[in-house]
Amino acid sequence: MTFDTIGIAGTALTVNRKWLDAISDNLANVNTAAPTSGPAFQARYVEAQAGPGNTGVYVAGTPQGDATGRLVYQPDSPIADKNGYVRYPDIDLSEQMGSLIMAQRGYQANTEVVNRAKDIYEAALQIGKSS
Numbered sequence: 001m002t003f004d005t006i007g008i009a010g011t012a013l014t015v016n017r018k019w020l021d022a023i024s025d026n027l028a029n030v031n032t033a034a035p036t037s038g039p040a041f042q043a044r045y046v047e048a049q050a051g052p053g054n055t056g057v058y059v060a061g062t063p064q065g066d067a068t069g070r071l072v073y074q075p076d077s078p079i080a081d082k083n084g085y086v087r088y089p090d091i092d093l094s095e096q097m098g099s100l101i102m103a104q105r106g107y108q109a110n111t112e113v114v115n116r117a118k119d120i121y122e123a124a125l126q127i128g129k130s131s
Contacts, residue, residue, distance in 0.1 A: 009113040011056025016107040018059055019046045023100045026091050033072075033086040035079045040069025041089040066090055 022044035029041040043065030048057050068090070075084030 005117040006114055008054070008056040009110040009117070011051065011058060012110040013107060013114070015046065015048050015057050015059055016103050016110065018062075019048075019103040020100070020107065022046050022062065023096055023103060026089075026096050027093075027100070029089060030091045030093055030096070031088070033074070033077060033079060033088055034069070036071065036081040036085050036087050038087070039067035040087045041091075042067050043089060043091045 026043045032041045034040050045063050045065070046059055047061040047063065049060035050056075051058050069087045070090050071085045072088050073084050074080055074086050077086050080086050
């Protein structure tokens, strides 16, 4: 039972880590300009899915956001088109920050589950030694 708990929490740690990685990429590229002739940076997302038979959670997919992005008038930019526009990713900063907080809290919570399960396992070993 303890090992099941550690295993399940471990799968959640992996999903939360991948979610944090995706959010980090999105935040790092929120102001990445691209020429209008090409695609904007595409935001990364993580889709999680429950494993079969209560075996944890897994990454079901990593879809990307829209490559169309948003056009911004910046005639002084060296990559601006003839009309003065550049392409930026369509990433909502406040949404990303909210997701960042949820992913961090999920990671912290599952770390605590692993630590508590480890403590219980160690306590059980001590009981076995003193018998």
